[in-house]
Structures are given as C-alpha cells and as structure tokens.
Amino acid sequence: MNTNTTTLKLRDEHLEWKQIDGEIVALDTLRAEYLSVDGSGVELWHALRAGTTRDALIASLVERYAIGSDRAGADVDAFLDDLAGRDLLAT
C-alpha cells in the first residue's frame, strides 16, 4: 500500500483529537466514531500529524523501543493499515 518514502499524513479535516494521560483520544467527525491510540501508536500518531514516511516511522520505533526493523515494520504496517481502513490518512 505504502512505498517506504511516500509522505504519509493524517487527514487534517474532520478529525478532532487530544492526548491525555499518554493516550490519544480521537473523534472522526465524519463517521462519528471515537478512537483510542496508546503505547507506541501515540508516537506514530504525532509523526503522522506532522507528515512522515514509513521508513521514518520504522526507524523511530527501532530507536525508541530497541526492537528489530522487521518487528517495527510489521507494527507500523498494521497501524497504517488500520488508519487507512478508517480513511484517516490524507490522500
């Protein structure tokens, strides 16, 4: 779905969110659907708000959690797939 260097970004519109107690609570106002993101997803969420690439997301997880790039890649892909399935990524 994503090439490694394509810029990925959460959509700016119809998405309200805030971080509280180490957790992202978000509301997709188009679907009227609440979401919760915690753990390493919080870091990925912030990076995606600013705009980033798959490679950069993987690198950030490898560095922060001292895990292998395969594991980090799988986690990042699962997270991105989840966001894409909810139409939360800008196209």
Place this chain on the structure above:
Amino acid sequence: MAVAPLIQEPSTRAAAANAHWAAVASLIDRAGSLDDLRAHRLQLLAAAIWQASGRPVPAELRRDRRYAATLAIAAPSVLRRARAAYDGRLVLFKGPEVAAAYPYADARHFRDLDLFADDPYAAQHGLLAAGFVEEQFPGGWPPSRHLCPLMWPGIPLRIEIHVTPHLPPWLPAPSAEELMADCVPGRAGIAGVLAPNPSAHALLLTAHAWAHRPFGRVGDLVDIATILIGEDRSDVAALARRWGWDAMWRLTAQSTDALLAGAAPPLPLRLLGRNILQVRDLTVLEFHLQRVLAPLAAAPRATAPTVLAGGLRELGAKCTEEGWRDKLGRSGAALRNARARKAVHDVSTNNHPWTR
C-alpha cells in the same frame, strides 16, 4: 501547593489570573476527600492541578478526566455543524465557553452545548434539517427553558437551544435582546459562534447556579470568578441592577471574594453555606435549609414572601411519579439522616441528588 504560571508576560490580567488559580488550588486543598471535591465539581480541576504540580492523581480522577476529554473533543465539530445550519446569531454560554477560560485542558466537565439564537425555533428547525436529531423522551419534550435537546448521531453531546436562561423562579427575566446584546467572539474558538459579554455571562452563570442549587457548589463560584478575571466588576454590578438581579449578584460576588480573595464571608454564607466555606459535601439538613432560606438572601426584597412560600411548597411537594406514602417515607428518611452527607443519603434512598 505550587501552581505553574499561566501567562508569562507581566500584565495585570496575568497577575489576576495567577492569584485566582492559586486561590482555587488552596480551596481544593481544603477539601477533605474526593467525594467533597466531586460534590463541588472540583475533581477534574484538582486532577489537572495535581498533575501539573507533579502530585499523584488517583486513577478514578484520571478516568473522569479522560471521559471529559472524550466529550470535549466533540464540541468543535458539533458547533461547526450547528453554525452551518442556521443563519442568525448563535451565542454559546456555560460549558465549553467556561472550560476554555480554564488554564488546564479537560478540567471542567460539560455534556451540553447551551445556545441562544436570534430565533430559537428557526435555529432548532435548521439544525434538524441539517441532520441533528431530537433526543427522545417518553411523552415528548415538555415546555421548558430550552427546546428539545438535539444530538448529532453518534456524538454524546447535546445541543440545547434556549428560549430563556435557567433562572430561579424569583428572578425577573431579561429580554432576549438584552441577553444577546454586546456579544463577543467566543473563547471556544468556533468561527461565527459568539459568547455573552463577560458581565452578562457571569450573571447567567450566577442565575443558573442559584436556580440549580442555592449556595450549592464551589465549582459554580469558581466558574463565575474565572469568567471575570481581569474584568471590571462594576460593569457586572451595573448590568445586574438593570436586570433587577443586584441582590443575587451582590451576595454571589461577596461569596466568591470570601472564597478566592480572602474577604469576610457575608452573613448568609456563614449561616447557610458552611459546606462552601469548608469545601465539603453538605448534609441533608443543610441542603433543605439552603433550598428554603438561601433564596431569601438573594431574591429581590419585595419577593421575599413569595420566595419563602415557594420554598416551603417545594419542600412539601411530592414528585410527580411518587405517591404520598413514598413522599412520607422520603421525608422520614430525610429527618433520620438530617446530619448525614447528602450524597450518601441520596444513594441510600435512591434520590435524584439535586432535585429532592
């Protein structure tokens, strides 16, 4: 307790804000328990202040704050939809407008978005046409100070379009034109959604607090004082005189000054509002005394006999859904539990906490 500076630039307003929030933090420290903080609707503010100062925050307060955040993030989109659905002025008061004046996010809970509109019925119609739905009530929505609450499907926040503000029965109602005069851009930051000017807003909050619970909650007084940080109190007093609300405003202002500025408490607060001064839940006896007697200190003097009669009638009235046997049982329980905490009494007797 240390409170982080709110605004860095040395201005009078910033100094007033810092003094205000330091006083609020001291009040919170005065409370003996989480239940006392909840009784005064200060628990989220306490959690925010404790977190900012590095103190541990109980898990239940973290959960409460998370819930408040969940509701608060819905407010902008709901308000934008409402704004797009109606052409006239929309004036937001209470809830998010007050919360936006707090220095900490999610430190003031709200579930409703209270709006005035130039034409409340046209606004209600416009919102319904745009996809808002009416909340369902058995038997329909009765005549009330606001029209049937509206919700956007899937979003747990209600919009209440007011025909009149929530006022104690002894208070004269200002006209819609007066209420909406000199509105200002809202703090909640939604383009095109206005707010009452600070003086009118403080008076509306004051009237709402007195209608809901005379001398009921410290949180209500904190809201009122917060809206007026850096404002000229003489403007509020002048508007209160114009609306015939001066006795209520004077007592409320004296009470906020007693709590937050070290002034001597006014006599009615010393006699009837010890729960406020001590930041503790009130007893059953205090609750009933406050409901019957406190309005006498805040109502226009000429209305005193009517106010007292109304308070006594309310004390003796049964609820619509209960029989006289139930009412007598409830009164007996109130007498037996006269010195019990109101919240404990309500739980033990299955009372609605604020209306019985």
